[in-house]
Amino acid sequence: MLQKSKFTAFVELGKFLAQFSLNKNQPQETVLLNDRFYTSFEELLALSQSHNGWFTKEQVYFAVQSWAEALTEENLTKWLSNYDFSNVQPKRVGLILAGNIPLVGFHDFLCVLISGHKVLVKTSSNDQHLIKFLANYLTSVEEDLNDFISFTEDKLEGFDAVIATGSNNTARYFEYYFKDKPSIIRKNRNSVAILNGVETHEDLVNLGEDIFRYFGLGCRNVSKLFVPKGYRFDAFFQAIFEYQEVIHYEKYANNYDYNKAVFLMSNFKLLDNGFLTLKEDSSYSSPISSVFYEFYESLSELKVRLENNKDQIQCIVSNDLIENSIAFGQTQKPQLWDYADNVDTLEFLISI
Template sequence: MSTALKHITLNNRIACFVALGKFISSMSMEEMESLSRKAKYENAWFTEDSLKTALTSLADMLKEDSLINFIPFYPELNKEVQSKNIGVIMAGNIPGVGFHDAFCVLLSGHILQAKLSKSDTIIMKFLLEKIVEIAPDFKLFIQVVERMANMEAVICTGSDNSARYFESYFGKYPHIIRKNRTSVAILNGKESVSDFEKLGSDIFTYFGLGCRNVTKVYIPENYDITKLIDTFEPWSFVINQHKYANNYTYNRAIYLMNQDPFLDNNFLLLKESESLHSPISVLYYERYSDQNKLTAELTEKADKLQCVVTNTDFKNKISFGQTQNPGLNDFADGVDTMKFLLQL
């Protein structure tokens, strides 16, 4: 075990992350705007609102109570660990999306070898540097690299295509390799106006770029889909983001040329489809007549789904408006990253 790591007791590791959460919560408007400008220059999708949402979620995740409730699930954290190099290839679709993996690696006592996404270097470096500022001993356990070397386990997040590449290159190591996932909602016709408003945040937060964003809704056979049109009006501002607007214009043109039927509220296209993954600016919908049959169908597709949002009876369901507020134990793809790391 590394000598330096012995000085980072579990309590000190916890204290560092709690302090990080408090720092994020206390950031001034000027600090947030400055960070946002840098991040947006690197990735135009990272608006100030998106950054605030992401950092607020991280700060909530790192509250002392959250960590205190999280730790008992992993008694191995109290044991000495033989630190190993953990290569982490991070995604960059939403601000700071790679942080949870970094958190797990460092809290478990291993060495983080982070290959950052070119779409999210500003936010991730900001967070990792702040960890070292709070607890300087972590400097030996955080490496930001262009090319991973001497890793003893790997965590990769990407698409179905990149997953094949990752399997080829890293399959010989203990690994977690994540593929494309998305989220869906099941409506039963009894939803309130409040439910629809909250569903809007599940769909539009981060412009729909995250795997926890709802890209499809299932509706009863005789459901009036136009009900959704007006309830999403508070999110009409998304069309002011030029990249989102470009997607909207492109997809609308394609549907018109193909004479595909769709609904349009000037910032979102609703289209009937059996597919799960809708393009940016499009929400798919599909009708169902048998709740049990739909449940069985989605259970079969569990490896393609991150979240199922509904008020109906569905295992591991998520309430409306909660997809973008994951807790520490809401692991991507349902694979317990901490358990994986502690078993190495």
């Protein structure tokens, strides 16, 4: 099928998603197929937390709006202009998706289809409804896409390449099982923030967004702070007080109580504000409701360390303290060209 028809289908999907926001859903007469899909999608959004307790209304609407903003004609044109799809021979690409945050696997789904391949999707049991709904919308806008999209609940079979996302443990299984196929295997990663003590209140409020969005479940969430020797956390705690409502979500509160108790029973020294604990720790991966921190003396030495550990890090947040860092508050707003693990998915798909 023509590249243009796929492009148009995703633009129409972006327009459809743009009708839904946390404050007010507003149908637009110019959006295709609203008579078939608008009410059903409203109902699905309302049911999302019953499908996954972490998928609260606020978090699901944030994900939907993020994709609405990404899937514009301008963004898609800018992204795809860097690639040549003319020699792509359609293959069947298997996707094994994660389910930690809403629609977390949709970028891989988009990449496979927009590059000209067919997609075979194995969803996570934690997020199996949203992406299937969007696939149904796409195939209704462009019927030829029916031949390019399929889902399975069984073991992946009959594929030419695979993109699989999982934990470090499951990644070892994936690497063995898919060793004879072209693949991208994604493992656990975490994001870090580097502070120098001169951040504004607004910077630190925005850092709270990087920490608490999706309750900290995403690989782009900041789970580790690097702070200068002697740093005091007063301004940090004052700024993130805006996120105190997070403790009213039962699943988050349960994690906060449990992880705090484990830390205290182990006699770890904690900083605590009633909904987030800070623990000095060299690890990058902190449990839900906790952020690790570490002091640094030399920014240049820290840069070397982060470069050496880049396979464990998804994003680095700072006020331009390090090359290619992301501004505070932007980790959960990636552009289409911001690839997970810095692996260019479209280049991989063009090459298979």
